[in-house]
Amino acid sequence: MRIAIAGSSGLIGSKLVEYFRGQGHSVTRIVRDRTVTKLGDPIIRWDIQSRTIEVEKLESHDAIINLAGVNLADQLWTEAHKNAISESRVEGTAFLSQTLARLKRPPALFFSASAIGYYGPQSPAVEISEDSPRGQGFLAQVCGMWEKATQAAEAVHTRVINMRLGMVVSSKGGALGKMLPAFRAGCGGKLGSGQQVMSWIALEEIPRIMTHIIQNDSISGPVNFTSPNPVSNAEWTRTLGKVLFRPTFFSVPAGLVKIMFGEMGKELLLEGARVMPKKLLESGYAFAYEGLEDALRRILKEGL
Numbered sequence: 001m002r003i004a005i006a007g008s009s010g011l012i013g014s015k016l017v018e019y020f021r022g023q024g025h026s027v028t029r030i031v032r033d034r035t036v037t038k039l040g041d042p043i044i045r046w047d048i049q050s051r052t053i054e055v056e057k058l059e060s061h062d063a064i065i066n067l068a069g070v071n072l073a074d075q076l077w078t079e080a081h082k083n084a085i086s087e088s089r090v091e092g093t094a095f096l097s098q099t100l101a102r103l104k105r106p107p108a109l110f111f112s113a114s115a116i117g118y119y120g121p122q123s124p125a126v127e128i129s130e131d132s133p134r135g136q137g138f139l140a141q142v143c144g145m146w147e148k149a150t151q152a153a154e155a156v157h158t159r160v161i162n163m164r165l166g167m168v169v170s171s172k173g174g175a176l177g178k179m180l181p182a183f184r185a186g187c188g189g190k191l192g193s194g195q196q197v198m199s200w201i202a203l204e205e206i207p208r209i210m211t212h213i214i215q216n217d218s219i220s221g222p223v224n225f226t227s228p229n230p231v232s233n234a235e236w237t238r239t240l241g242k243v244l245f246r247p248t249f250f251s252v253p254a255g256l257v258k259i260m261f262g263e264m265g266k267e268l269l270l271e272g273a274r275v276m277p278k279k280l281l282e283s284g285y286a287f288a289y290e291g292l293e294d295a296l297r298r299i300l301k302e303g304l
Contacts, residue, residue, distance in 0.1 A: 001214075002060060004044060006030035006096060007067030007113070011173045012165075012206060016065060017041065019207035028061065030068075030096075048092045053099055063109040063214065064100060068092045073175075077138070077264040086142050089113075094149035101152040110153045111210060114162045116199055116226060118143035121271035124197050124232060129278035130164070130222045139267055147222065159220050161213055166226035166275060169289075170203035171299055176240075183240055189250030191257055192270045194234030199226040199275035202289035204304050212285045224277045231292050233272070243296045 003020050007013045008029040017027050021041075028042040030053075046053035048068075058064075069089040075081055093112055100106050119128050120135020134144050147162045154160045168174045182188050206225060213219045231239070241248035257265040277285075289295040298304065 001025045001062040004028040004061045005065045066112040090145045097152040101156045116275045119273045122273035128275045162222040166199040166201040190234045190237045192254035196272035197274045199230040
């Protein structure tokens with residue numbers, strides 16, 4: 001296959017480039033930095049703000065993967081940063097989707113990132129599936145608009161997959177990467193009540209799921225990229241401490257999290273939802289990283 005990836009330099013994008021290359025596919029990177037010239041793959045340049053893209057180079061790709069967007073957790077959610085988060089996802093996805101719709105040969109498949117933030121905060125006892133309605137909050141609002149921005153591609157019969165990603169687990173970055181120094185120092189602990197549910201997915205699982213979807217034409221629309229075994233924040237804390245052989249006596253009060261991180265801390269750290277990968281399970285997908293403890297042991301042992 002010929003696969004083009006926007007956001008190829010991030011944690012997920014880098015893994016996808018490595019994986020699909022290893023499977024013998026041709027990978028093209030859709031990049032915004034005009035100084036980038038030596039990535040080892042063909043390049044398509046684009047600029048969301050000026051709405052320019054090298055359209056002719058997009059022709060004849062079998063699948064497009066869109067991961068582009070401003071990092072959610074790299075700074076506090078000021079109004080300016082919230083606007084940047086929204087615009088980078090919604091405007092970028094809309095522009096790419098509209099461009100695909102104008103191609104002489106639109107791709108058969110368009111994977112576009114979304115997040116389980118779509119569901120907003122939910123009671124720990126409630127199981128959420130792709131059929132569940134959109135929730136409340138900033139992330140839910142952004143995810144709703146983000147997914148609607150793929151409609152132009154869907155209109156030309158491209159199969160669209162809205163990847164509702166859970167918390168991506170990798171020792172190389174993301175949430176786990178940020179947690180490891182504190183936990184390894186024996187300073188790890190639960191956040192707030194610890195009852196909020198963490199619906200997670202191993203980084204290594206993501207390209208395997210995408211391959212499964214490529215091979216199963218019946219799967220389309222929103223798909224929850226989450227393990228079938230979500231855990232509470234308290235259970236996550238205990239499990240990570242156990243795997244690292246470190247105590248987890250500390251606890252960060254919810255009030256302190258809100259003072260330190262504001263709205264971002266509230267939505268990303270103190271709230272959650274028990275999100276289940278209903279479509280994947282019903283389609284027969286077998287998870288390689290199903291339980292948290294085994295997943296963490298493999299990820300940390302192998303540096304994944």
